[in-house]
Amino acid sequence: KQEVTQIPAALSVPEGENLVLNCSFTDSAIYNLQWFRQDPGKGLTSLLLIQSSQREQTSGRLNASLDKSSGRSTLYIAASQPGDSATYLCAVRPNNNNDMRFGAGTRLTVKP
Amino acid sequence: SAVISQKPSRDICQRGTSLTIQCQVDSQVTMMFWYRQQPGQSLTLIATANQGSEATYESGFVIDKFPISRPNLTFSTLTVSNMSPEDSSIYLCSAGGQAEKLFFGSGTQLSVL
Numbered sequence: 001k002q003e004v005t006q007i008p009a010a011l012s013v014p015e016g017e018n019l020v021l022n023c024s025f026t027d028s029a030i031y032n033l034q035w036f037r038q039d040p041g042k043g044l045t046s047l048l049l050i051q052s053s054q055r056e057q058t059s060g061r062l063n064a065s066l067d068k069s070s071g072r073s074t075l076y077i078a079a080s081q082p083g084d085s086a087t088y089l090c091a092v093r094p095n096n097n098n099d100m101r102f103g104a105g106t107r108l109t110v111k112p
Numbered sequence: 113s114a115v116i117s118q119k120p121s122r123d124i125c126q127r128g129t130s131l132t133i134q135c136q137v138d139s140q141v142t143m144m145f146w147y148r149q150q151p152g153q154s155l156t157l158i159a160t161a162n163q164g165s166e167a168t169y170e171s172g173f174v175i176d177k178f179p180i181s182r183p184n185l186t187f188s189t190l191t192v193s194n195m196s197p198e199d200s201s202i203y204l205c206s207a208g209g210q211a212e213k214l215f216f217g218s219g220t221q222l223s224v225l
Contacts, residue, residue, distance in 0.1 A: 034214060043118070043204055044155075044216040089154065091214070099145045099206075100214055104154040 002027045006090055006103035013080055014111050021075040021106045023090030028068045031093040034100060035064050035075050038087045047088075048075070080110045114139055118205050118217030125195055125224050132191045133220045135205030140185035142209045146178070149202040149219075158203075161188040195224045 003026045013019050023033070032051045036044040048057045048064040050073065056065040063076040077084060087107045091100035115138040125131050135144065144161040159167040159180055167180035182188040192199055200223050208214040 036216075041202070041219075041221055043218040044206075046113075046213045046215060049213045091155075093214075099143075099157050099160060102155045 002030075002092060002094055002101045004090060004092055004101050004103040006088075006106050008106060009104065010107040010109075012109040012111065015080060015082060017080050017110075018076070018078050019080055019108070021077070021088050021090075021108070023073040023075070023103055025071045025073075025092045025101075027094070028071050029094070030068065031095045033064075033066055033073050033090065033092045035062075035073075036089040036091065038089060038105070040087075044089065077108075080108075082110050082112050084108060084110050113213065114141055114207055114215045116205060116207055116215055116217040118220060120220055121218060122221040123223070125222065127196055127224060129195055130191055130193045131195065131222060132189050133203055133205070135188045135190070135207075135217055137186045137207045141207040142185075144182060144188045144205065144207045145214075146180060146188070146190045147204040147206060149204060151201070155204065158190070161190075192222065195222075197224045200224045 005024045007022045034049045035047040038044050050057050050066040061078040066073045087105040089105045090103045093100045117136045119134050146158040147155040148158050149155050157170045158173045159169040161167050161180050161182040163182045177193055179191045203220045205217040206214050
């Protein structure tokens with residue numbers, strides 16, 4: 001069964017710092033991987049989707065990478081801002097007919 | 113991208129009652145799912161809502177407790193039945209096509225007294 005782990009569980013950084021969030025998964029046979037953002041008490045906002053054939057995706061200050069063979073993905077946030085404070089969730093899709101399996105998330109705080 | 117409207121956004125319910133959560137997608141989607149997020153935890157899949165047939169439930173979730181409907185490709189409901197305080201969670205609807213992003217509704221924050 002696919003297990004998804006996110007490290008660290010929580011991270012606090014000063015504004016302007018670049019940071020990396022880590023996600024690892026146990027079964028490298030994935031269909032795609034998606035990063036989400038969740039604000040307290042809210043639903044999930046999709047950030048980036050990486051298909052299994054891709055190595056990275058970029059959107060603005062965000063860059064997500066995927067190394068399927070090692071079972072890892074990273075989310076890089078450049079020039080962090082207080083508005084980036086949220087929980088970031090990594091999820092993998094085992095195949096195209098399945099739901100996604102989620103990590104426990106990294107709670108990010110960006111201090112002004 | 114799909115826009116998902118989920119309601120109610122929050123509710124406070126009495127023990128033993130039932131609550132139905134609605135999920136409306138602005139376009140036809142192949143797949144719809146229902147998740148639960150308990151306080152401080154990540155998301156756990158409850159079931160896959162299948163259009164025109166019974167939902168597919170994950171281990172630990174049963175139809176009598178969480179009946180699901182999906183009458184068409186844009187709408188689904190989840191009912192939390194005979195509620196207890198342990199059912200207090202955020203319930204999330206999600207939808208997407210194959211090989212596409214999965215989109216989420218804004219969630220229903222349920223508190224059971």
